[in-house]
Amino acid sequence: MIEINGQHLINGQWTSLASHKFVSANPTTDTDNPWAFFEATIDEVNLAAICSQGAFAQYRRTSAEQRASFLEAIATEIENLGSQLVTTSMSETALPQARIEGERGRTCGQLRAFAANLRQPINPVFIDNAQPQRQPLPKADLRLTQIPLGPVVVFGASNFPLAFSTAGGDTASALAAGCPVIVKGHPAHPATTELVSHAINRAIKSTGMPSGVFGMLQSSTPQVAQALVEAPQIKAVGFTGSQKVGEILNKIAQNRACPIPFFGELGSTNPQFILAQLLAEQPAVLATNQVASMLMGHGQFCTSPGLVVVENSTGFEQFISSLTQAITDAAVGTMLTSGIAQAYQAQQSTLAANDKTTLLGQGKSDSGKCQTASALWTVSANDFIQDHSLHHEVFGPSALIVICDSSPQMLAVSEILTGQLTASIHGTTNEIIDAAALIDSVSQQVGRLMFNQMPTGVEVCHAMQHGGPYPASTTPQTTSVGSQAITRFTRPICLQNMPQQILPPQLRDNANAPQVVV
């Protein structure tokens, strides 16, 4: 068992300068957890940034094999935390044991997948061979590869305390890329953050990595977040969270003397378009799948389907009655924090006060501060198109059914959407083939477009795209999940006329790596 010390991890040392502390709450019981955490100071932010920069000088020269072993050691050390990590995380998030264990598996699987990517890269390097005899001018030998950006700040996300937090996708990507990481722990799960930081620190020691390659600061204040983004040593930021906070931090990043990329995921309604023929054929199945998907993690998945666009045609009444039945049966759920629960309740009140929306049904409710009822609402397509307040994400188990009176109106709805992580089109094969205009329109708004599948459940693989037009992502040209996520933290460098002996291994003639040679 690790005793929670409540401190920060800087350069391999557990440390704290401030006397002020904060605690995390157990959302299930509405009581404080039995640990207290020091608030990081601005001096600690600056020290962590300097140590991170120092470690970068060593870490960027490690081989792909060394980094792969490091990532694998982190995965093993996380597993070695055993049940302490699971029970600690449960007490900070109210997520059930199976979910935490599954998320741990995903987190460790991702670290190992990135290790495999390092050993067997899938992105080619580009080699333009010299043409010394070319007229009118000779061509030089030019070789293009990627190098790491530098120290990266990662903001832990509340809704995935393992997979999008301390050793989650952003951290794994940055470490794989060759960048040191400073994690700003999410204040809702600081003990989980500390445990995972212990695991990473053990992996640093066992694999001989520079001690400053990973740092962790606990904080519940905006000042520390801001100072981390402002620190001149920091070269990129990974963030998953609210649009409001993300926009503040992104503006800080872009208004620095030297702007840096801010890889932020800020919210998505993940619209589901249901075509008429499939609706006629299987209205009940479509309804069941919708509610099952939106209730996963009590609606706190970034890909939760919060918008359903459907035509009032054959099967619609059955669809609606099945939806109503399923949502009414939905158990009460516990939100991650009381703040998230309050925000959800406020958005539900706003929907109730909107005279264009109708409550279709609600799940069971309870009196706890963090317990909320699931909900389904309806609105006509015309009203939806005109009321921009309905276009934003409701974070939690709530979805809005947009009722169209024609397929052109469904197309009109698709055209006014803001950027989304995902969308799904549900239809028979024939009607999907005929839906070229809708597919083209929806493609403009999303990073991942699905057919006859629900959006929850994001595969960590080569072909994944997790990130869509703003505000789904602040950087829609990148993904935060999958092997391409690593390249967020690298930049291209062209080496011209460099002697073969000192070329990076993957750039040498006939290297055992994917090369495009011309």
Place this chain on the structure above:
Amino acid sequence: MIEINGQHLINGQWTSLASHKFVSANPTTDTDNPWAFFEATIDEVNLAAICSQGAFAQYRRTSAEQRASFLEAIATEIENLGSQLVTTSMSETALPQARIEGERGRTCGQLRAFAANLRQPINPVFIDNAQPQRQPLPKADLRLTQIPLGPVVVFGASNFPLAFSTAGGDTASALAAGCPVIVKGHPAHPATTELVSHAINRAIKSTGMPSGVFGMLQSSTPQVAQALVEAPQIKAVGFTGSQKVGEILNKIAQNRACPIPFFGELGSTNPQFILAQLLAEQPAVLATNQVASMLMGHGQFCTSPGLVVVENSTGFEQFISSLTQAITDAAVGTMLTSGIAQAYQAQQSTLAANDKTTLLGQGKSDSGKCQTASALWTVSANDFIQDHSLHHEVFGPSALIVICDSSPQMLAVSEILTGQLTASIHGTTNEIIDAAALIDSVSQQVGRLMFNQMPTGVEVCHAMQHGGPYPASTTPQTTSVGSQAITRFTRPICLQNMPQQILPPQLRDNANAPQVVV
């Protein structure tokens, strides 16, 4: 011969709403050129943006082959402008005929190279095949490709009136990617801009492209530039110019309600590091190459070598005396505009007033408003490190020789540099192999690192990287030259479980395109 109409091109129509006009000057003669150009209005900006958005709906559905033919038609139509383009451009830029003709060749070659890239893509798509039997959860069929971002604004650059202007690298990249383009013509060469716009418009007609796929606005005011970056239809901006203007426009782009990528190239000193053994062996050759490179285009190349870092060791005196001779012999040159000439003279005065810098020699001078003398300055490494005012680019034929008293001091100089497009290390093979620390340090600051070659002359090829850490580029993870420049204007989309029949051709099973399949 085309008669210059002084108007804007919007949706295939030559048009002008304002009565106010501006003229361009002939820098060689200090007189106005014989054409006048309407200032674009904000209404015209908005109309162009709307037409661009309208064209995008069609243009994004064109095939790679259709876009390739369009790019080739543009190249042919530019060549068809014949000598009118050359003489017009000469009268607006003072660049000599051979240079304009060479730049035209490069511009058309680039359009044709991008057409070839469209027909034979070099970047793979990624395919994760479905695993319906996988436990505990089946894996979906996931396929990752790129789609165009949307309408792009391109700011013409003064120093490459063809290759980085109306139909230059940014425009060619965006059109190849499937994005419509609005060019804001550079006010120093509006007639050149108009001629090339005629050529593009002819290519649009001959290949049946939507008329709004290319628009052009003439303007000499910051308001029009700002309105273009703010227009909500615009999804990305390409810019090459001064750090001051670039930073203003970048902040506008990042502070929009929906921020957009701003691909800006803002300046670079392109440092040259000369190692001791090679200096001892060939000091005169090194000096000659330095001066020849810095005088290309009268120092107005983005890769002009403006900084030379050298040790005061064997050969140094010969190097200095050869530099002095070469610069003293340098002919007077004409800058692109009187504004650029004034800025250059002001920076020369600042260098003269700096008590740490010494004038090594000056080229010939003349009294014309745009004529300037080349210059070489020296400073000690210690003084250079402490005086940040010396770290910025001087746009024009001026370079600063930083004199080190040891190789550790050369390393110290490399570590305090800001971001650069390029750097070169000159040395014998043995001393390059021994220079790991310097190579590592310089790599952190540059997009392209050369060995024993000068930076001027940027190859358009697959392995090129033209863009380095800020301020060399606002987006160091991208290149503005070479085939990878096209991907600046696309974003990834993952198509999940899409029927084979409607997959984009490159994503179908066994397609004739580079695929990574797992």
